Amino acid sequence: MSLAVLLGPAADSLLASCPTEPQVYRRSRSELDEQITLGLMDTYIDHGLSIPSYTAAVKDGRAVHPGRFSKNGEMLPGRLRALFDDGHTINLRHVQRTVPYLAEVCRAIREETGYSLYVSAILTPAAQRGLRHHWDPFTAVVTQMHGRKVWPIWPPEVELPIDDYLDSPVMWTAEMQERWDSTEPYVEFDLGPGDTLVLPRGWVHSPHNTGGEETSFHLTFALRERTVLDLAEGLVAAALPRPEFRAGIAPNSLRQETLAETLQDVRQLLVSYLTDSDTSASADVLHASLIGKLA
Numbered sequence: 001m002s003l004a005v006l007l008g009p010a011a012d013s014l015l016a017s018c019p020t021e022p023q024v025y026r027r028s029r030s031e032l033d034e035q036i037t038l039g040l041m042d043t044y045i046d047h048g049l050s051i052p053s054y055t056a057a058v059k060d061g062r063a064v065h066p067g068r069f070s071k072n073g074e075m076l077p078g079r080l081r082a083l084f085d086d087g088h089t090i091n092l093r094h095v096q097r098t099v100p101y102l103a104e105v106c107r108a109i110r111e112e113t114g115y116s117l118y119v120s121a122i123l124t125p126a127a128q129r130g131l132r133h134h135w136d137p138f139t140a141v142v143t144q145m146h147g148r149k150v151w152p153i154w155p156p157e158v159e160l161p162i163d164d165y166l167d168s169p170v171m172w173t174a175e176m177q178e179r180w181d182s183t184e185p186y187v188e189f190d191l192g193p194g195d196t197l198v199l200p201r202g203w204v205h206s207p208h209n210t211g212g213e214e215t216s217f218h219l220t221f222a223l224r225e226r227t228v229l230d231l232a233e234g235l236v237a238a239a240l241p242r243p244e245f246r247a248g249i250a251p252n253s254l255r256q257e258t259l260a261e262t263l264q265d266v267r268q269l270l271v272s273y274l275t276d277s278d279t280s281a282s283a284d285v286l287h288a289s290l291i292g293k294l295a
Helices: 004-016 031-035 038-046 079-085 100-113 174-182 228-237 256-276 279-292
Strands: 023-026 055-059 089-092 116-124 139-146 149-154 187-191 195-199 216-224
Touching: 004 023, 004 031, 004 100, 004 139, 004 195, 031 100, 038 079, 038 089, 038 116, 055 079, 079 089, 100 116, 100 216, 149 195, 187 195, 228 279
Parallel strands: none
Antiparallel strands: 023 195, 055 089, 089 116, 116 216, 139 195, 139 216, 149 187
């Protein structure tokens, strides 16, 4: 199990470089389709098997308060099904925490890529829409499992968002929404079962069920790309065994009028350390750290 489960032979291109344009691939039917079915997700909804803090119900851009379907950290029987029947999209985030097969897929992808990731199972009733226009701070690998969903996509509003930096809800403006509502998308994909969309972080999208009577069910594998800053932080963290980096700094050196000079000294120490450091040894430590982290 690896990215090839989701992308087929095209997985090699995602391993070679970070995607910059949305692209759809066709995957072969596999164990994924046998293990992760619409029936399984219906069971999660009907029997309250999801984790409340990782569950959302959204209709036309508006999310309901978690108190509508949970209380004291427990799911309330029947509430999610009622919301779904009322037209709400149900988003079950981090399903790899409770579905062993998806946990294994994520483990394999993590070892293959060095990326942390999680999986969301998203079910949208016929002719309905969950979230409206937004962008994500991760590379989304979206594989359609049942029904159909249309994905209109617009170019990024911000460059390379990550985590809470350049976050979509924070950056959103009424002007952006008006522009998206009145502008044709850059590209639009109509996904059916077996189609997998790779959506780079930052690209604006507003997917919706195509209509008819079928539920749309897709899995989103949220791949948190490693960045240059991640590796830079790893190199700095590798300095921990050096006593000069564990030395204390006096309060007077942290005052506003003295901090700039203190930072100059620290920078010089850091530059000297990085210039002389053994990157091969650091690579061994960093690789073990990257593979060992699971979202």
